[in-house]
Amino acid sequence: MPLTFTPIPKIPLIQPGDNLADIILTAITDAHLAIEDNDILVLAQKIVSKSEGRQVNLSSVKPSEKAVELGKQADKDPRLAELILRESREILRVRPGTVIVEHRLGFVCASAGIDHSNVNPPGEKGADTNADDWVLLLPENPDRSALEIRRRLKLLTNHRLGVMIIDSHGRAWRHGVVGTCIGLSGLPAVVDARGKPDLFGYHLRITFVAAADELAAAASLVMGEAAEGTPAVIVRGFPYPLREGSLKELLRDKKHDLFR
Amino acid sequence: MPLTFTPIPKIPLIQPGDNLADIILTAITDAHLAIEDNDILVLAQKIVSKSEGRQVNLSSVKPSEKAVELGKQADKDPRLAELILRESREILRVRPGTVIVEHRLGFVCASAGIDHSNVNPPGEKGADTNADDWVLLLPENPDRSALEIRRRLKLLTNHRLGVMIIDSHGRAWRHGVVGTCIGLSGLPAVVDARGKPDLFGYHLRITFVAAADELAAAASLVMGEAAEGTPAVIVRGFPYPLREGSLKELLRDKKHDLFR
Numbered sequence: 067m068p069l070t071f072t073p074i075p076k077i078p079l080i081q082p083g084d085n086l087a088d089i090i091l092t093a094i095t096d097a098h099l100a101i102e103d104n105d106i107l108v109l110a111q112k113i114v115s116k117s118e119g120r121q122v123n124l125s126s127v128k129p130s131e132k133a134v135e136l137g138k139q140a141d142k143d144p145r146l147a148e149l150i151l152r153e154s155r156e157i158l159r160v161r162p163g164t165v166i167v168e169h170r171l172g173f174v175c176a177s178a179g180i181d182h183s184n185v186n187p188p189g190e191k192g193a194d195t196n197a198d199d200w201v202l203l204l205p206e207n208p209d210r211s212a213l214e215i216r217r218r219l220k221l222l223t224n225h226r227l228g229v230m231i232i233d234s235h236g237r238a239w240r241h242g243v244v245g246t247c248i249g250l251s252g253l254p255a256v257v258d259a260r261g262k263p264d265l266f267g268y269h270l271r272i273t274f275v276a277a278a279d280e281l282a283a284a285a286s287l288v289m290g291e292a293a294e295g296t297p298a299v300i301v302r303g304f305p306y307p308l309r310e311g312s313l314k315e316l317l318r319d320k321k322h323d324l325f326r
Numbered sequence: 327m328p329l330t331f332t333p334i335p336k337i338p339l340i341q342p343g344d345n346l347a348d349i350i351l352t353a354i355t356d357a358h359l360a361i362e363d364n365d366i367l368v369l370a371q372k373i374v375s376k377s378e379g380r381q382v383n384l385s386s387v388k389p390s391e392k393a394v395e396l397g398k399q400a401d402k403d404p405r406l407a408e409l410i411l412r413e414s415r416e417i418l419r420v421r422p423g424t425v426i427v428e429h430r431l432g433f434v435c436a437s438a439g440i441d442h443s444n445v446n447p448p449g450e451k452g453a454d455t456n457a458d459d460w461v462l463l464l465p466e467n468p469d470r471s472a473l474e475i476r477r478r479l480k481l482l483t484n485h486r487l488g489v490m491i492i493d494s495h496g497r498a499w500r501h502g503v504v505g506t507c508i509g510l511s512g513l514p515a516v517v518d519a520r521g522k523p524d525l526f527g528y529h530l531r532i533t534f535v536a537a538a539d540e541l542a543a544a545a546s547l548v549m550g551e552a553a554e555g556t557p558a559v560i561v562r563g564f565p566y567p568l569r570e571g572s573l574k575e576l577l578r579d580k581k582h583d584l585f586r
Contacts, residue, residue: 069548071563072328159584166584174499234535238498238585239434240506241578242516242536244543256502275494276502277547283504284544287537287565288329303331305547318501324419324426325498325585 069303071288073296082119082188087218090298106228108285110297114211114231120203121188140165153178172317175235179204208249209312216251228253228308232282245286247278253308255315329563331548333556342379342448347478366488368545370557374471374491380463381448400425413438432577435495439464468509469572476511488513488568492542505546507538513568515575
């Protein structure tokens with residue numbers, strides 16, 4: 067069976083308090099698309115964060131001394147540096163223009179995933195609103211966000227779905243960002259392929275497949291990064307059985323990480 | 327348009343000297359599939375390597391002193407360690423069971439990409455053949471392999487395609503392997519999204535998208551890792567224009583890599 071990634075068009079700008087599941091179902095219907103059992107709904111972090119009111123106006127942030135220092139080292143607004151510190155467990159690398167952290171959610175990413183692009187000011191846009199001051203934090207608990215959206219979709223459609231939230235992450239060693247899972251519900255994040263014999267009866271060396279990240283990568287490609295972006299994608303044909311899953315499966319603990 | 331990944335079934339065991347393009351076209355026809363302009367053919371490293379005769383019997387390998395030492399540190403056969411050394415520019419990390427290298431092709435991976443699973447002995451299987459002794463090196467020059475396959479497919483079908491060769495790589499920070507591009511021809515490896523305004527007119531922070539790796543990830547998911555594996559996938563709906571491309575686009579040079 068082919069694996070397909072279908073972008074859901076015409077999702078409106080999301081505001082704090084919006085019910086994402088309802089909005090996405092409407093967009094699916096309007097586009098004459100459908101969802102089926104075992105489909106996986108992949109959502110860009112931005113729309114989840116916006117619906118959860120994770121917008122922050124930098125004018126409301128008071129940078130600590132540590133943030134002022136980090137801002138200097140990284141050539142970043144000290145108020146943004148303050149938010150990066152608050153959202154991180156540990157600062158791993160700092161260079162002008164770059165701060166790599168272990169996010170409080172456990173993964174490694176740049177700027178704690180805080181985003182400046184595509185952040186519409188929440189609510190009505192007043193004349194004095196400076197959109198440039200708004201940034202967007204990641205969802206507080208993306209696994210929980212995914213679970214809530216999945217439950218609502220189950221209630222509305224009676225379909226058994228997986229739901230995944232993704233962001234674009236840079237990587238060690240390789241150039242360019244790739245779509246990466248930051249939270250999920252109802253699908254395996256990592257598939258255990260240990261002990262499955264190969265064609266010649268050997269046991270596989272490759273033991274764990276980061277299936278959710280493999281889906282996130284192609285879903286991100288379909289979403290696009292810029293103005294033409296569609297922040298939600300239906301995935302059909304995932305080749306493994308759905309089950310409960312969580313971000314933790316994808317995180318390598320620090321002491322087993324040779325590159326930190 | 328949806329992005330689709332269609333596995334090509336019933337590709338036979340590949341032997342040195344086999345013409346992969348012809349074999350794959352036959353499999354496509356037999357499966358009543360088709361290829362179209364702008365499709366991308368994704369091939370597992372194994373079938374490309376096998377067709378190029380990259381099988382090595384460990385009994386033919388004489389380990390150097392350095393390889394004996396590496397074998398001890400890594401708890402690996404010293405003859406395999408010898409091959410890892412020959413295929414690498416630099417050994418980055420060694421732990422029991424694990425050798426992470428910069429491959430001579432420039433990317434970072436485990437065991438120089440040398441594979442023990444799914445390696446059928448080349449040619450007829452003699453009674454004294456110990457399949458366990460055969461390992462498989464990566465193609466000598468995967469960009470060139472992809473180009474040759476692409477040219478042959480163009481000749482046979484007159485379609486303008488991209489061709490990509492992938493392997494499963496582990497990653498810093500995150501658990502599980504993901505499909506990763508190790509060579510390509512006729513498609514962009516990295517897409518430059520700099521300067522494209524976002525929905526609110528900002529310029530994007532995310533500037534380079536590792537499009538080939540994003541495709542490789544989902545293609546790998548469709549291929550499967552074990553006995554059910556299908557080592558070739560047709561990708562349709564790639565959202566960027568095809569152009570010449572090369573692995574080099576995906577490699578972060580050492581001095582700009584904060585995690586090596």
